Amino acid sequence: MDIELQKVSYSYAKGTPFEKAALFGVDLMIESGKYHAIIGHTGSGKSTVLQHLNALLKPSEGIVKIGDEMIEAGKKNKKLRQVRQHIGIVFQFPEHQLFEETVLKDIAFGPMNFGVSEEEAYARAHEVIKTVGLDDSILQKSPFDLSGGQMRRVAIAGVLAMKPDVIVLDEPTAGLDPRGRHNIMELFSKLQKDHNLTMILVTHSMEDAARYADDLTIMHDGKSVLRGMPREIFKDVDKLAQYRLKVPHVVAFQMRLEQRLGSKLAKLCLTEEDLVDEIARAAKKVREES
Amino acid sequence: MMEKMIFGRFIPGDSFVHKMDPRAKLVFVFAFILVVFIANNIPTYIALVVVTFFVIALSRIRLYFLINGLKPVMILMVFTFLIHVFFTKGGTVLIDWGIFNIQEEGVKQGIFISIRFLVLVFMTSILTLTTSPISITDGLETLLNPLKKIKVPVHELALMMSIALRFIPTLMDETDKIMKAQMARGSDVTSGTIKERLKAVVPLLIPLFVSAFKRAEDLATAMEVRGYRGGEGRTRYRQLKWSMRDTYALLLLVLFAVGLYYFRTTK
Numbered sequence: 001m002d003i004e005l006q007k008v009s010y011s012y013a014k015g016t017p018f019e020k021a022a023l024f025g026v027d028l029m030i031e032s033g034k035y036h037a038i039i040g041h042t043g044s045g046k047s048t049v050l051q052h053l054n055a056l057l058k059p060s061e062g063i064v065k066i067g068d069e070m071i072e073a074g075k076k077n078k079k080l081r082q083v084r085q086h087i088g089i090v091f092q093f094p095e096h097q098l099f100e101e102t103v104l105k106d107i108a109f110g111p112m113n114f115g116v117s118e119e120e121a122y123a124r125a126h127e128v129i130k131t132v133g134l135d136d137s138i139l140q141k142s143p144f145d146l147s148g149g150q151m152r153r154v155a156i157a158g159v160l161a162m163k164p165d166v167i168v169l170d171e172p173t174a175g176l177d178p179r180g181r182h183n184i185m186e187l188f189s190k191l192q193k194d195h196n197l198t199m200i201l202v203t204h205s206m207e208d209a210a211r212y213a214d215d216l217t218i219m220h221d222g223k224s225v226l227r228g229m230p231r232e233i234f235k236d237v238d239k240l241a242q243y244r245l246k247v248p249h250v251v252a253f254q255m256r257l258e259q260r261l262g263s264k265l266a267k268l269c270l271t272e273e274d275l276v277d278e279i280a281r282a283a284k285k286v287r288e289e290s
Numbered sequence: 291m292m293e294k295m296i297f298g299r300f301i302p303g304d305s306f307v308h309k310m311d312p313r314a315k316l317v318f319v320f321a322f323i324l325v326v327f328i329a330n331n332i333p334t335y336i337a338l339v340v341v342t343f344f345v346i347a348l349s350r351i352r353l354y355f356l357i358n359g360l361k362p363v364m365i366l367m368v369f370t371f372l373i374h375v376f377f378t379k380g381g382t383v384l385i386d387w388g389i390f391n392i393q394e395e396g397v398k399q400g401i402f403i404s405i406r407f408l409v410l411v412f413m414t415s416i417l418t419l420t421t422s423p424i425s426i427t428d429g430l431e432t433l434l435n436p437l438k439k440i441k442v443p444v445h446e447l448a449l450m451m452s453i454a455l456r457f458i459p460t461l462m463d464e465t466d467k468i469m470k471a472q473m474a475r476g477s478d479v480t481s482g483t484i485k486e487r488l489k490a491v492v493p494l495l496i497p498l499f500v501s502a503f504k505r506a507e508d509l510a511t512a513m514e515v516r517g518y519r520g521g522e523g524r525t526r527y528r529q530l531k532w533s534m535r536d537t538y539a540l541l542l543l544v545l546f547a548v549g550l551y552y553f554r555t556t557k
Contacts, residue, residue, distance in 0.1 A: 017301055017355060056470045081476065089474040096464075097471035099496035109493065113476030144500065158475065 001067040001086060001165050001198065003030040003053055008062035010048055022048040024222045025062065030200060030215075032165075035192050037201045037209040037230075040219030041244040046202045047092075049219065053168050053200060054087045055080045085114045088164030092171045094155035098143040103129070103154050106143055110162040121161065128157040132187065149180050156184070160191070166198040167191070173208070185212060206248040210234060210270040218243055231268050250275050299459075300422045306535065307349035307420045312429030314536035319417045321543055326406055328550045335405050337553070341546060342409045349420050356419075360411055367407045374400035423455035428530060445521025453509070461502065468497045 005028040011021045023045050030036045030053075040046045051057040052064050055071050064071040066083050077083075088110075091097065100106035107128060108121035116124070129139060132153040138146070143154055152172075159167070169188060173181040189212050192199040203209060209216060210230050218226040218233065220243040226233060234240070234247045237255070246252070250272055257279075258264050265282055269275035302308070307315070329335050346353060374396055381394030418426070431448035438444050469479060472493045479490040 015358070017352070018299075051470065054474055056473060081478075084474060084476060087474075089471070091467070091471045091474070094471065096497055096501060097468060097475070097493075099493045099500075109477070110475035162475070 002032050002065070003067075003166065003198075003200075004028065004063075004065040005049070005052060005059075006063045006065070008049075008052060008059040008064060010052070010057060010060050012048075014060060022222055023059075026219075026222070026224045028217055028224055029227075030166075030198065032198050033196050034214045035189070035199045035201070035212055036215045036217070037203060037213035038217045038219060039203055039206065039209050039245065041204065043221075044219040044243075045222040046204075046219050047170065048222075050089070050168055050170050050200075050202050053166075054089050055083050056089075081114075085162065086164055087166045087168060088159040088162050089168045090156055090159050090170065090172050092174055093152075094159070094172075095143075095148065095151035097158070098151060098155055101142060102140055103143050103146075104139040106154065107139075107158045107161045110158055114162060124161045124163070125157070128160045129154075131160060131191070132157045133183065149176060152176065152180075152184070156187075164197075166200065168200045168202070170202045171204075172201075173205075188212075206234075206246060207250070210248040210250065218245065220244075230270055234270070235268060254278075299419065301351060301419050302422075303350060303420065305348060305350040305420070307345065307416065309533075309535065310420075310539060311530055311532050311536045312421050312425040313433055313530060314532065314539060315417055315421055316426070316429050316433060318539055318543055319413055321540075321547070322413050323410060325543065325547045325550065326409055328547060328554055329406075330402075331553075331555045334550050334553050335402060337546075337550060338409050339405060342412050345416060346412060349416050351416065351419055356412060356415060360415065363407075363411050367404050370407065371400040371404045374403055423452060424528070425530075427452040427455070428526070428528060432530060445524075449521075457502075457505070460505075461498070464501055465494065465498060468494055 005026050007025045007027060008023055009021070009025055010023040011019055013019050026045070026049060028038075028049065038046050038049060048057065052059060052071075053066070055064070055066065055077070058064075058071060059073045061073045063073075067086065069077065069079055069083050071077050071080075071083075098106050100109060104122060104125050107125040108118070111121040111124055112118065125139060126136060129136060134150065134153055134157070138150065138154070143151060146154065156172070167188070172188070173184050176184065185208055188199060188201075191197060199212075201208065201213060213230055216226075216228060216230050216233050217224055218240075225243060226239070234251045237247055240247060247255070248270065250269055254265060254269055254275055265278050267278065269278050310318075326338060329338050346356065375392055376390070376396065378396035378399045379391075379393050380396070381398070383391065383393050384397065385392040421429075427448045430451070431444055434442070434444045434448075472478075472490065473480075475493075477490045477493050479487050479494060481487075482490070
């Protein structure tokens, strides 16, 4: 399901003294089956964009196209519920949305709201709890007895159980330790590849964006300013600095290394592993030549 | 949806009303609430409305915004108006359709009570809109200080109030966030039948309570860590300053009350 934003503008608290414009004519195109990252500095409007992807906010101006559904400024669309069924959002600190007596019921809550039968919903709960790397036995516990990391996983399972075609992630690793971070990001990446899902990651971590995304959109001051593949975008340090963003550590390292050596590696590396391989290859080449 | 609520909100500004001392404003509003009850005929009610709008003009808060934010109260107002129209009897009969018996006195009382309501709500909103929650509690604490002599925990009450006011916007943001998260999971309090909406309240309230309690605990710890131990011997960073404009405002209110008393109908 493609998602497209056309010239979308949005103001919070419209018509009150607290009115605050957040988006100014944002264009965004998210292709089906791709891993798309939206990055930007704090206050760049990325969270506001995120809420448009699921019709939680309606544009003040412009059009949001979600699959075949059109959400236009000033028009009512009765099919929002169907739209939301196809798009799962993992909010920042998703553990805040847990409320049921048991983990099982909480995971089944989403699917059952969209008309899935109880047995089916429970079956899905058993399935997704494994997907997020937790044990079956946790299903009977109260979500409030779990650790922070477990709660996060349960909340994510609750979104996965809805079997969405598109998953939107809002800083999914905020507040986790490096290892938990890595595990969760790997989980989403694997899910995306296995089920050919559309994944939209909203983040300010250049490292995550570089490692996982197929496409990148950069937001700055409520506008979508840059779009392209990570390898293209992270080439241009100066341009990124203009949007108060930095290149990922790996890229920065590679650039300094190249400067020091006075020669360039064959390609721009986006992950540590990639860079290590690339350096090894270059070193081997140098050795063979001498 | 939460954005339109103006209850407990503060709009910064530098109008005459904004610059008044919070103590003066509190005394003014409390006195005004009493003064409202002096009015009992058409000229005195007109005077009340004129004074209220004068104060609104002085505060430079847009009238449109005030009215828009007070819609929930309007329902209550219309309701009391209708009760009076139908059930207060006296004077000439205006409409007589069996059960629907509307009499002059009813309409008159209905209008009077509605005006009273409107004027009171406007005045108190002006107070909260032009005074930051912190100044309100500071003002209240100083005004109630004499009560400490009879062992009323004035400082603690003021603290409770300022904490409560401080957390209104935070909890509203939180509600908004949780509401959106549950909406994304297909449970929506803002649409659907009444039954569906009621069912959607639980997934909203439980997380809200959980986070409110967590917040309360964090706040208590943070206060303790920073050595808070009540109002004893505590000094203030913000000093309240009484100026001539406060004296004038209160004097004008006294004059107005005397005038109203003079023009009211006596039986």
